[in-house]
Amino acid sequence: MTKQPTVWVTSTDPAKNFDDASRFGRVRILDMSDKNHADAGAILQEEFEADDYIIFVGHPVRIAVCGQAVFNLFPQINVLIWDRKRMSYFSQLQEGI
Numbered sequence: 690m691t692k693q694p695t696v697w698v699t700s701t702d703p704a705k706n707f708d709d710a711s712r713f714g715r716v717r718i719l720d721m722s723d724k725n726h727a728d729a730g731a732i733l734q735e736e737f738e739a740d741d742y743i744i745f746v747g748h749p750v751r752i753a754v755c756g757q758a759v760f761n762l763f764p765q766i767n768v769l770i771w772d773r774k775r776m777s778y779f780s781q782l783q784e785g786i
Contacts, residue, residue: 694740696769699729699755700747709777710769713742719755726751730758742767742780760785 694714698707701720710716719729729751737743737759743766745752759766764785769778 694742694767695736695738696742696744697733697737697755698744698746700751702746705746707744710742710744713767713769713778713780726754730754733758734762737762739763740767742769744769744778 696707696710696714696716698710698716698718701718707716707718719732721729726748733743733755739762743755743759745756745768765782766785768781768783770781771777772779
């Protein structure tokens with residue numbers, strides 16, 4: 690049995706609905722509002738895998754820390770981006786610098 694990818698969401702946002710992202714894998718929201726942004730990065734460094742996806746949302750520092758964490762692991766990552774016209778996510782392979 691093949692492991693389903695994880696869709697990592699960098700922060701909770703009550704204004705956003707992440708249901709459509711489940712088409713790409715199991716959605717896991719890093720709800721760490723009471724913790725340091727670095728804690729979210731540490732979780733990603735330990736658990737993010739090459740076939741996982743990430744949705745960047747939330748505080749800019751959280752986004753930066755999470756981005757750095759996953760690019761430290763892999764030169765390319767799968768990013769999910771919201772398409773307002775289609776009302777769904779699409780995947781983009783993003784290369785680090």
